[in-house]
Amino acid sequence: MTPSLADALKGRLIVSCQAPPGDPMRHTDTLVRMALAARAGGAAAVRVNEPEVVAATVAAVGLPVIGLWKDGDTGVYITPTVRHALALVEAGAAIVAADATARPRPDGSTFAELVEAVHEAGAQVMADVSTLDEGREAAAQGADFVATTLSGYVPGSARQTAPDLRLVAELAAEIRTPVIAEGRISTPAQAAEALAAGALSVVVGTAITAPTALTRLFVDGLAR
Numbered sequence: 001m002t003p004s005l006a007d008a009l010k011g012r013l014i015v016s017c018q019a020p021p022g023d024p025m026r027h028t029d030t031l032v033r034m035a036l037a038a039r040a041g042g043a044a045a046v047r048v049n050e051p052e053v054v055a056a057t058v059a060a061v062g063l064p065v066i067g068l069w070k071d072g073d074t075g076v077y078i079t080p081t082v083r084h085a086l087a088l089v090e091a092g093a094a095i096v097a098a099d100a101t102a103r104p105r106p107d108g109s110t111f112a113e114l115v116e117a118v119h120e121a122g123a124q125v126m127a128d129v130s131t132l133d134e135g136r137e138a139a140a141q142g143a144d145f146v147a148t149t150l151s152g153y154v155p156g157s158a159r160q161t162a163p164d165l166r167l168v169a170e171l172a173a174e175i176r177t178p179v180i181a182e183g184r185i186s187t188p189a190q191a192a193e194a195l196a197a198g199a200l201s202v203v204v205g206t207a208i209t210a211p212t213a214l215t216r217l218f219v220d221g222l223a224r
């Protein structure tokens with residue numbers, strides 16, 4: 001029997017291979033190489049931004065691809081509409097990651113409609129949430145995975161430096177949908193703590209794939 005995606009991700013690392021606008025690493029072949037390096041290091045899956053990069057990664061890497069499409073940087077910007085979600089499925093994403101916070105979506109659709117459309121197109125949905133309530137709601141609306149991605153990034157939720165392992169533990173205790181720990185996980189020990197808190201798997205981005213941000217940390221450290 002083919003193992004389910006959840007089985008394939010269980011207890012394992014997902015590497016987010018993204019680069020912000022204007023960053024020298026924001027280059028499709030470069031991002032694909034990051035994903036290949038993640039595979040070589042033992043990652044179970046990669047999380048990738050924009051259909052073009054998703055398609056190139058699917059073609060070259062041979063790992064399940066979690067696709068998102070960031071459009072803008074305020075309000076709902078991670079896969080904001082059904083159109084964005086379906087473009088990611090078309091590009092080959094096995095899982096579509098989408099904002100599932102309690103904020104209005106720019107096309108007036110609901111998160112439940114996005115889930116339905118993605119399921120009909122044959123892929124699964126990772127709900128990026130910022131609170132326990134949003135996680136409960138996303139699970140009720142049919143999300144296949146609930147991730148803590150947006151904790152600390154939504155107006156009203158305080159910016160934090162540490163990963164929100166409390167939210168991981170609360171979600172894991174409350175919902176049957178698998179929980180993915182994501183956001184500010186910077187060390188192997190934190191990744192292991194996230195699993196111990198009840199996460200199915202752990203997403204790490206900046207600490208692995210962001211040389212510009214990592215360089216800045218060291219430069220700032222020297223300037224103190």
Ligand SMILES: CC(=O)N[C@H](C=O)[C@@H](O)[C@H](O)[C@H](O)COP(=O)(O)O
Nearest residue numbers: 016149153183184185204205206207
């Ligand atoms: C808030 C938001 O837009 N998060 C994005 C979601 O895809 C990415 O910018 C993050 O890098 C990703 O979540 C991984 O987190 P970290 O880089 O902290 O390991």
